[in-house]
Amino acid sequence: MTRQQLFQQILQKRSYLCVGLDSDINRIPKHLLKFDDPVFEFNKQIIDATKDLCVAYKPNTAFYESRGSAGWQSLEKTIAYIPNTHFTIADAKRGDIGNTSTQYAKAFFESMTFDSITVAPYMGVDSVSPFLEFENKWVILLALTSNKGSQDFQYKDLDDEPASTADRFPLFEKVIRVAQKWGTAENLMYVVGATHPEMFERIRSIAPDHFLLVPGVGAQGGDLRKISKFGMNDHVGLLVNSSRSIIFASDGEDFGEAARGVALGYQEEMAGILGEMKVVTG
């Protein structure tokens, strides 16, 4: 999916919601356990219940791998089931030396048909570039994550040029700056956690055009209105993810309906914000 197509989806649905399919088999409703593949059944119903309210789905691979090859099969069925109107994100946080990253790219872009994959920047250019060589596929690079541990390294000041103190900024900012030489706004997004609303303005000054994938709304407590105000650009430029608050809204037989209710709440708030920001009218 291209950036323009994603923007069109956002306008059409008046939503920049991404639903995170962190489908932990121990947390899905018990009545689904009678199915051959309970996790796929769960995902199917969540997708059916929310697809007109969101523009993206993001399965986190950990919740599938923990069930071994059976879990991997649930993931394969899920990606095949998601309508191709939706942007798909393999939240896999991969990254390895060049020939190995190419294998990961094949896993998620060819063996499965994800539009994008989250990648960790620690290993640098040759761990990220192989993913960028696939046409119409995206890297979503970890920049400033939503968790407490983002303080450990991402916020630490770093000297770009040892001789100068003018070019000193935190690691996450260095990652954003350097990676802009690797990809473009058409194939590279950044992960910026909603738990850092004060950073969105700064990040937009460095990366005005790139989409940002924003986790941390919902269970982690980020503020949708704040991050939208500071993070939105002329293509909206935000995919705001919520996982647990939507998919585990109920653990009963009404889980689909309950998920829809929460997703609708987000969609309506987003439609309101898009109107206020004059991105959509009416």
Next chain:
Amino acid sequence: MTRQQLFQQILQKRSYLCVGLDSDINRIPKHLLKFDDPVFEFNKQIIDATKDLCVAYKPNTAFYESRGSAGWQSLEKTIAYIPNTHFTIADAKRGDIGNTSTQYAKAFFESMTFDSITVAPYMGVDSVSPFLEFENKWVILLALTSNKGSQDFQYKDLDDEPASTADRFPLFEKVIRVAQKWGTAENLMYVVGATHPEMFERIRSIAPDHFLLVPGVGAQGGDLRKISKFGMNDHVGLLVNSSRSIIFASDGEDFGEAARGVALGYQEEMAGILGEMKVVTG
């Protein structure tokens, strides 16, 4: 496996060799393609041919994931086949927010029975700690990787305390220092590429007791003797990995024998070094 048990294995085999099972289905000998699971058949013969010469095996998950759930099954069979005398490393480079890292730990430590997993440090403490909560299991944290991209962030100077210039050192060193508060020499190792021999002395001054997993010997050109001289500690403290130079030594029917030949070369060189360093006698 405990640190002491690993040390005993090293003494017994006079080897600190790790064989990397980067078993790319496009590079294994063609005659294996007639088997139901060619990659598992390949791994089986490589393991049979090398197990008395090495102390560890390290499948890189990318080469399995690229084949989808079928590849994941090859990985499951491989880990089940490796003798429990050998230290096993899931070279997966994972790391995510807390509850998600726990899922990855379950995938590799419970659903499969790896002794250890490689983890990327970018997301900080709560992305790494969940792995350390599993008894007798290990985190092998990326510190200074063997690839060109290690220059992009790992080597950049970072201020520990913004007010002071005394505590300025590269990111990889910060990672090593900080992570020592998270784990011990009994459950935490570091990845340090053999392509940085000049850094081993410095790293040993910070982390004298921890094992180091050292990729980059062989195809990537690292120098075994140099890294052994500067990196060895009183428990040897090194696992030196080679993947492609061993497993793809031949693409004919003699691939097992050829792999054994290369592995034997490493083992003999290691036995010599262990003798010179007076770690083993005779």
